[in-house]
Amino acid sequence: MKIAITSTGNSHDSTLDQRFGRCNFFVVYDTESKSTEFIPNPGLNAEEGAGPASVQLVASRNVNKIVSGEFGIKIKPLLDSLKIQMIVLKDSEKKISEIIEMLNH
Amino acid sequence: MSPRLKTLRKVLNPPIIKGFKPYGPEVGKNNTEPVFFLFEEYEALRLCDYDMFTHHQASEFMGVSRPTFTRIYASARQKIAKSMVEGRQITIEGGKVYFDSDWYKCEKCKSNFNNPEREKPITACPLCGSEEVKSIEIENAIDDKCVSETKNICFCPECGFEQNHPQGVPCKMQICPKCNISLHRKTTVIC
Structure with a gap:
């Protein structure tokens, strides 16, 4: 199963980005192969439609879950129809490595 | 210019069946085209005639204006009447809708998450695996009351x-x- 995490940087020590559409990086973590992939967000400075574009990018990697601080109103119905689970974590201090550790429970 | 986009209608749950079939000796003799009943029309009918809400209350549940709701509802009744009178099959599909999912909260890692696959109940937190998960109904409860x-x-x-x-x-x-x-x-x- 693949899980996307929004990140502020491209290392395991970066923290969770509280925004979904305009986060700096997406981390795609594979629970089976334990591999991580850092994808820079192309919609970071987009004027509008950053959220739906991000959904498209993440959905193209066959992700089942997304961990982020917040999801916009345009995103929720989109992810609902794609059957992608949203996990809202209101903790901006959490590091990517810590989240991956939690996912390996 | 393209027409204005329709607002997404919120549907609580998809219907448990895919449609209805007529029976009797006259079935399928002349009108074989099914009637396409949209999900939003199903939801309008459910809210109005099954749960007995007023159009105004029901429109708020679906996230559309009251006049729009009344139009959806009128279309629903028209289609049902058409299928009954002409002996056509009803197929429930399509429509500009999204399914609102339930939200849960984990007591251990304080994360909120939703359940996109409504058929399977949530038993453990998808993040930390803790079983101390609670369903969040506050938001809906206010909407309901x-x-x-x-x-x-x-x-x-x-x-x-x-x-x-x-x-x-x-x-x-x-x-x-x-x-x-x-x-x-x-x-x-x-x-």
Whole structure:
């Protein structure tokens, strides 16, 4: 199963980005192969439609879950129809490595 | 120019069946084309005739305006009548909808998450695996209970002057005799 995490940087020590559409990086973590992939967000400075574009990018990697601080109103119905689970974590201090550790429970 | 986009209609749950089939000796003789019943029409019918909500309350549940809701509902009834009178099959599909999912909270890692696969109940937190998960119903509970009701009264926002709302004339067209400004429709929130 693949899980996307929004990140502020491209290392395991970066923290969770509280925004979904305009986060700096997406981390795609594979629970089976334990591999991580850092994808820079192309919609970071987009004027509008950053959220739906991000959904498209993440959905193209066959992700089942997304961990982020917040999801916009345009995103929720989109992810609902794609059957992608949203996990809202209101903790901006959490590091990517810590989240991956939690996912390996 | 392309037409204005339709707002997404919120549907609580997809229907448990995919459609209806007529039976009898006359079935399939002339009208074989099925009637396509949209998900939003199913939801409108469910809210209005099964759960007995008013159009105004139901429109708030679906996230559309009251006139739009009434149009969806009228279309639903028209299609049902058509299928009955002409002996056509009903197929429930399509429509501009999204399914609202349930939200849960984990007591251990304090994360909120939803359940996109509504058939499977949530037993453990998808993040930390803790089993201390709680369903969040606060948001929905307020939506369920508090409904703003429109009254047949126009009022002046400045001085509080009230008069009976004349049928078919918008409140904005009425002028307060004291302050000379347009009136507003009176609404109360019932919880």
